Amino acid sequence: MNFVEELRWRGMLHDIMPGTEDILNKGMVSGYIGFDPTADSLHVGSLAQIMSLIHFQRAGHKPFALIGGATGMVGDPSGKSAERNLLSEDTLQHNLQGIKSQLERFLDFDSGANSAQMVNNYDWFKDFTFLNFIRDVGKHITVNYMMAKDSVKNRINGDTGMSFTEFTYQLVQGYDFYYLWKNHNCVLQMGGSDQWGNIVTGTELIRRKDAGEAYALTTQLIKKADGTKFGKTEGGNIWLDAEKTSPYKFYQFWLNTSDEDAKSYIRIFTLFEKEIIESLEAEQDAAPHTRVLQKALAKDITIRVHGEAEYEKAIKSSEFLFGNIGIEFLNELNDAEVLGLFEGVPNFTIKLSDLQAGLNVVDLLASHTAVFPSKGEAKKMIQGGGTAINKVKIASADDSYSVDALINGKYLVAQKGKKNYFLIIAE
Ligand SMILES: N[C@@H](Cc1ccc(O)cc1)C(=O)O
Known part of the structure; x- marks a missing residue:
């Protein structure tokens, strides 16, 4: 399996730095994606990044999942139109634990040479003093270079401005890449398309500091055909945490995607082969009411995120509401699940x-x-x-x-x- 080809036919690839494919074709490569602990759970938006790491590992490469104990303290301005509030250290700690245990479920941490690895950038930032940072990192990158990034330009031209803290973010993420490159031979950083600027600050730092070579690849932001935002419902974000979004609601979210979106999501969010997807699509086109695509998508992803037993429960829950399952079923649910099932019901x-x-x-x-x-x-x-x-x-x-x-x-x-x-x- 060829990683980049795989992302390409699945419609996931956005941008790729020249030379990236060559290095990937030469043998096993270490690559990473970072996740900031901005909440105590990841939401469906992060799933595309998780799928990239899964494909990366399936293609024989070694994935690093970085959790941003340090970057989370700063706040990434990418794609944000206004300065954000700093999170307290307690909240960050709590969020970090939540995200870490979620990420652990998706990758194989015991597959020999290409075993996944989890790192936390707080580990290398906690003892990095300000003076050392501005001498070892800041000196290599010009302010002019930093200001040319979209994440900075938009804020400088807009009327909200930007704190020095958020301005610095790209250097912090840039140093992560440098650190992983230097210490773990990690030559590729991936991320959503909004991360291009931050990733490239890293490759630039690696070049300027050590004359090293590193690569970048970004994936498409997930869109909805009707132009509304992906991953949100009237009830708010669709989270991966079962406490925040019940597996039943999670399942329904995917089940309710439009035919057009289901065609793109099944490529992005499942590992089904092309032939399987194309035959499901043909089946769906012949009989749209069967919703075979949505069902296959919702099933696969609910099992990946919540496991088989929760998927079965989600199915039974919809049968309970819309079919012929008796009231006894409620005895199998705890209070939160009962309330989740009846969410939106008076x-x-x-x-x-x-x-x-x-x-x-x-x-x-x-x-x-x-x-x-x-x-x-x-x-x-x-x-x-x-x-x-x-x-x-x-x-x-x-x-x-x-x-x-x-x-x-x-x-x-x-x-x-x-x-x-x-x-x-x-x-
Ligand atoms: N900036 C990334 C998260 C990240 C953090 C640190 C990194 O080294 C890489 C990525 C985001 O907001 O999604």
Whole structure:
């Protein structure tokens, strides 16, 4: 497998420095991608970078995943229109741990010569004094050179300006490349297309300081065909952390991609071979409603990020909501998962004590909660057979429900028709 060819046919390659392919074709190369701990989880936007590292390793090269304990303290101005707030050291520490354990899941750290390696730039920056830094690093790069970068130009021309701190960022990242080149023979840095400037400051530093040769490769920013931002929903970012974005929501995110986006995402976010992808596409084009592409994409990526068991649960969750899985399924979920499943569904809190003696269903649905706007409407629909509690049709408007009906000792699930769900939480 040829790494650059692979990125190319998958539509991932953005820019590549001359000579990069030659060096990669000569044998095993060490290369790296850096991740700053700006949050305690990576989100789907970082997945393209992770996939690059996976391809890199599958092609026989040695991947380094760098976490930016130091750069995270500075803040990368690339692609940012305004100065950001500094993160506190506590937050950084917490974020770092989260990101580290996520990255560990994707690469093979035990594959002999090309085993993946994790590094933290704080390790080489913590004892680097300011004076040493400006003498050993700053002296090699002119301010003119630094100012020509898009990340700097945009801010100088705009009206927000830029602190010396963020201005320095490219030198810090540049020194990382130098350090890894010098100490780990790492000759290639990769990243999203917004990283080109920072990466090239590194190759420049390597050239000026040690007359060394190093290379750069960037990947496409992930776009959506409709022009909106990738990786966001109304509920915010789609995170890799199951606590922040439940595997069910994660799965749904991919399942809901448009046909056009699914064609590009399946190349970027899965390892499926070209033939498999093309046959899935043909299948989809012949019968778009089957959504075979979205399903294959959502399945593969959910398993890669959350594992097989969580994927099965995500499937069962959608069957629970839209198909024929009974209420018992909720017993398999913890509180966070139940709430995740019903996210976006109207929910009501009632007093546990109100259920103690048994509560008439019309009162439950029209006065203790607002599932129905009036008792009359509740009665009418119950009599028409169109309502259910815990997925069982409410037989009569005289029925009542008690604590015994609570799922996990806490929840009642009401349905108006098949698709309108309401979650009732007894506390
Ligand atoms: N600047 C990169 C992260 C990074 C940090 C340090 C590096 O050496 C390399 C990359 C980003 O914001 O995505």
